[in-house]
Amino acid sequence: MNRSKPWLILFVACMLILASCNQQQGQQGEESRQKRQETQQQQDDQKNQTEQRNQKRTPDLAGGKEKEVREPHPLSLADLRQKYPSTFVLNGPSNKRQVALTFDDGPDLEYTPQILDVLKQYNVKATFFVVGNRAEAHPEIVRRMHREGHEIANHTYSHPHLIKVDDVTFQREVRQTDGILRPLIGYSPKLFRPPYGDVTEDQIKWLSSQNYTIVNWNVDSLDWKGLSQDQVSVNVLSHVFPGSIILQHSAGGKGEDLSGTVKALPEIIQKLRADGVQFVTTSELLNLPRSR
Numbered sequence: 001m002n003r004s005k006p007w008l009i010l011f012v013a014c015m016l017i018l019a020s021c022n023q024q025q026g027q028q029g030e031e032s033r034q035k036r037q038e039t040q041q042q043q044d045d046q047k048n049q050t051e052q053r054n055q056k057r058t059p060d061l062a063g064g065k066e067k068e069v070r071e072p073h074p075l076s077l078a079d080l081r082q083k084y085p086s087t088f089v090l091n092g093p094s095n096k097r098q099v100a101l102t103f104d105d106g107p108d109l110e111y112t113p114q115i116l117d118v119l120k121q122y123n124v125k126a127t128f129f130v131v132g133n134r135a136e137a138h139p140e141i142v143r144r145m146h147r148e149g150h151e152i153a154n155h156t157y158s159h160p161h162l163i164k165v166d167d168v169t170f171q172r173e174v175r176q177t178d179g180i181l182r183p184l185i186g187y188s189p190k191l192f193r194p195p196y197g198d199v200t201e202d203q204i205k206w207l208s209s210q211n212y213t214i215v216n217w218n219v220d221s222l223d224w225k226g227l228s229q230d231q232v233s234v235n236v237l238s239h240v241f242p243g244s245i246i247l248q249h250s251a252g253g254k255g256e257d258l259s260g261t262v263k264a265l266p267e268i269i270q271k272l273r274a275d276g277v278q279f280v281t282t283s284e285l286l287n288l289p290r291s292r
Ligand SMILES: [Zn+2]
Pocket: 104, 105, 155, 159, 194, 195, 196
């Protein structure tokens, strides 16, 4: 009994000290929580005051926040033509009685030679927007186009829908075609027509930086629909005016029939000539050198 008493006293004393420590710690924890809350409150108040001051001094943007309004809205082709009038053209000046016949998607071995024959027969110089891989396949037809005084222009290498390809692919399509045409005709064509007439603003900017002029058309023969001679003729003759750039095709996709466009050509040439219209290449119509 006597021996255990000091231990008991010691034990009780320890318990008392521990209890007191816990109480102190609890108090300290409560204090620091309160402090944190107060600091947070002060920070929130300051932020609110700054925002209020800012709103008083800086009027809000009437049209809404930039990030809400400036979503990417791609410009339409009409907007792009307006924005880049000297780089992206549809027709030439209307003060001279001149038009440009343009033929896309060649060369091939079926329709392109027939069109060249008609042009030769009537001594008409036209512009051929050729596809690079077809020029690669039929270089002799490209040489003939050039030899017979026609203008050759770039219509990409594989005829992709350009708005769906990345920058690297797009630039390769243009450069690769240039690399095929230059040795065949002796110059780098600086007229470019995007397949399907579709092009993005970034592509226009790049083409412009490389001295290309993008040439679409303002008279569409719609010959690619396999139209008859009469339909092709009417589509061209009823829409043409001085300065027009006329779209026809000298080759199509597999199985496409372009005989209507070949047969319509003599009538188109004869009727416009009778009307005092002169046929020129696209560069001549636009007063541009063929190679820049
Ligand atoms: Zn095309």
